[in-house]
Amino acid sequence: MREDPDFGLRLKEVADKxxxxxxxxxxxxxxxxxxxxxAMRHAALANGKRMRxxxxxxxxxxxxxxxxxxxxxxxxxxxxxxxxxxxxxLPCMDDDDxxxxxxxxxxxxxEATAVLAGDALLTLAFKxxxxxxxxxxxxxxxxxxxxxxxxxxARGMVGGQMIDMLEGASPRDLNTITRMQRLKTGALxxxxxxxxxxxxxxxxxxxxxxxxxxxDVGLAYQIADDLLDATGDEAEVGKPLRxxxxxxxxxxxxxxxxxxxxxxxxxLAAQAKEHLAIFRNKADxxxxxxxxxxxxxx
Amino acid sequence: MREDPDFGLRLKEVADKxxxxxxxxxxxxxxxxxxxxxAMRHAALANGKRMRxxxxxxxxxxxxxxxxxxxxxxxxxxxxxxxxxxxxxLPCMDDDDxxxxxxxxxxxxxEATAVLAGDALLTLAFKxxxxxxxxxxxxxxxxxxxxxxxxxxARGMVGGQMIDMLEGASPRDLNTITRMQRLKTGALxxxxxxxxxxxxxxxxxxxxxxxxxxxDVGLAYQIADDLLDATGDEAEVGKPLRxxxxxxxxxxxxxxxxxxxxxxxxxLAAQAKEHLAIFRNKADxxxxxxxxxxxxxx
Numbered sequence: 001m002r003e004d005p006d007f008g009l010r011l012k013e014v015a016d017k018x019x020x021x022x023x024x025x026x027x028x029x030x031x032x033x034x035x036x037x038x039a040m041r042h043a044a045l046a047n048g049k050r051m052r053x054x055x056x057x058x059x060x061x062x063x064x065x066x067x068x069x070x071x072x073x074x075x076x077x078x079x080x081x082x083x084x085x086x087x088x089x090l091p092c093m094d095d096d097d098x099x100x101x102x103x104x105x106x107x108x109x110x111e112a113t114a115v116l117a118g119d120a121l122l123t124l125a126f127k128x129x130x131x132x133x134x135x136x137x138x139x140x141x142x143x144x145x146x147x148x149x150x151x152x153x154a155r156g157m158v159g160g161q162m163i164d165m166l167e168g169a170s171p172r173d174l175n176t177i178t179r180m181q182r183l184k185t186g187a188l189x190x191x192x193x194x195x196x197x198x199x200x201x202x203x204x205x206x207x208x209x210x211x212x213x214x215x216d217v218g219l220a221y222q223i224a225d226d227l228l229d230a231t232g233d234e235a236e237v238g239k240p241l242r243x244x245x246x247x248x249x250x251x252x253x254x255x256x257x258x259x260x261x262x263x264x265x266x267x268l269a270a271q272a273k274e275h276l277a278i279f280r281n282k283a284d285x286x287x288x289x290x291x292x293x294x295x296x297x298x
Numbered sequence: 299m300r301e302d303p304d305f306g307l308r309l310k311e312v313a314d315k316x317x318x319x320x321x322x323x324x325x326x327x328x329x330x331x332x333x334x335x336x337a338m339r340h341a342a343l344a345n346g347k348r349m350r351x352x353x354x355x356x357x358x359x360x361x362x363x364x365x366x367x368x369x370x371x372x373x374x375x376x377x378x379x380x381x382x383x384x385x386x387x388l389p390c391m392d393d394d395d396x397x398x399x400x401x402x403x404x405x406x407x408x409e410a411t412a413v414l415a416g417d418a419l420l421t422l423a424f425k426x427x428x429x430x431x432x433x434x435x436x437x438x439x440x441x442x443x444x445x446x447x448x449x450x451x452a453r454g455m456v457g458g459q460m461i462d463m464l465e466g467a468s469p470r471d472l473n474t475i476t477r478m479q480r481l482k483t484g485a486l487x488x489x490x491x492x493x494x495x496x497x498x499x500x501x502x503x504x505x506x507x508x509x510x511x512x513x514d515v516g517l518a519y520q521i522a523d524d525l526l527d528a529t530g531d532e533a534e535v536g537k538p539l540r541x542x543x544x545x546x547x548x549x550x551x552x553x554x555x556x557x558x559x560x561x562x563x564x565x566l567a568a569q570a571k572e573h574l575a576i577f578r579n580k581a582d583x584x585x586x587x588x589x590x591x592x593x594x595x596x
Contacts, residue, residue, distance in 0.1 A: 092409035111390035120452040127447030149425030154418040
């Protein structure tokens with residue numbers, strides 16, 4: 001095992017802080033619309049690794065960025081990630097019944113509530129970022145919002161999800177899948193380090209290094225996810241696996257094979273680490289996060 | 299007819315400007331995800347009255363607010379209104395096949411595309427507001443975003459839609475329906491005049507007057523809509539009518555009767571006009587908009 005036990009603790013610590021922040025930021029369940037808030041909480045407060053906020057907080061810490069700004073931005077980012085899963089799980093999309101070890105929102109509630117809870121979580125993300133509590137400088141807030149909207153919109157995450165829905169129209173090759181994943185999952189991971197750079201007033205070479213790191217680690221993470229789907233244990237992962245295989249969908253493992261996919265992850269992990277060289281030992285935690293991704297592929 | 303022909307021209311002029319702005323702001327259809335943009339355009343560029351942007355532009359004009367700021371904010375507001383209709387029309391929600399005289403997005407495309415197009419339009423709204431092109435002052439942009447997220451979120455429009463979905467659990471009385479409508483449709487209409495006040499740097503008594511006006515005209519507009527649903531002509535309106543009646547849903551007309559509902563609209567219209575008194579003849583167009591709402595109830 002390469003995983004550092006201290007790294008696992010750190011990851012858990014950030015995840016707990018994000019969950020506490022989300023619990024405070026999502027409105028309490030009350031009034032005739034209480035099920036809406038219950039559904040938002042069901043989705044957002046469930047046990048998650050919170051990898052995107054983790055990248056944001058650890059990258060931000062390298063610039064001594066204020067933790068409150070990082071935490072609130074991380075919570076907003078997690079709202080966007082959560083809403084996308086709630087909508088992706090809908091019967092008209094991936095039709096998944098389980099997520100993070102519990103029923104998906106449309107199973108625990110109903111489809112209409114799942115659509116609305118996703119909508120409300122996306123809206124909440126922008127409300128969090130717009131608030132003066134996130135950052136004193138409104139120019140910083142406006143930039144965080146504009147870049148999040150880019151990462152999450154039609155030319156980012158939602159565009160990637162749209163491409164993913166087209167499966168069946170034509171068989172996908174490695175280029176198509178790589179582009180789809182860079183949009184669908186890569187855009188939000190890139191946003192995590194970009195937001196850290198904005199809040200931390202990083203210089204341009206530092207921002208570029210972070211962008212390169214996020215690009216490589218994001219893709220490595222996705223391939224590791226495909227490997228987990230192909231070789232993992234359902235009880236451990238908390239959701240049904242072999243979903244792509246069952247749907248006859250091409251992914252990195254079906255195209256590269258298990259060994260080829262593992263090799264690709266190792267290559268991307270090495271590249272990701274190289275990007276971090278300019279930060280020297282300040283990047284220790286981010287370096288360990290790369291090993292953490294590698295460990296998921298064993 | 300109370301309707302002033304000049305008012306009709308003015309309404310049309312604003313609607314056209316908003317459509318042109320949306321055409322420029324929604325990404326062009328390209329790439330494998332092109333259907334996503336086509337669906338966004340199908341929904342957002344369809345023939346609509348653009349009443350919310352109209353209130354925003356006309357209220358903003360009273361403060362000599364820059365038209366570009368008003369237009370972009372109006373376009374963002376229309377993105378939010380449009381996304382909410384795309385999601386409301388889904389089979390798991392109101393299950394409507396026609397809207398603005400054309401097939402709804404899930405009929406013209408499919409359900410997954412409708413969910414994603416709605417998501418992308420909501421995201422685009424915040425991207426538009428966050429851009430420096432909307433206003434020089436990032437503090438103004440951040441406030442426009444925060445208030446829009448409040449108006450559109452779990453304690454605003456989406457909360458109202460959630461209450462609307464609960465019909466059947468218990469019969470609705472006038473208080474419940476009034477609260478539901480103030481959230482579901484009133485919140486965005488109130489945002490229109492609030493945003494005008496923010497961009498126009500209105501003083502507090504002016505903001506309060508606008509808030510009172512929006513509150514009354516918003517509710518009058520909704521009751522007029524229920525009257526149209528009960529007594530209107532399908533071909534003229536461009537969508538199937540008697541939907542509440544068919545679904546056995548209570549609304550203002552089923553609870554107050556046609557004459558009672560008309561009387562309520564007249565009362566609210568009179569109140570709405572009183573709020574505008576402090577603006578003197580600057581409010582001429584907004585006064586005419588009240589008559590326009592009244593005219594819909596004949």
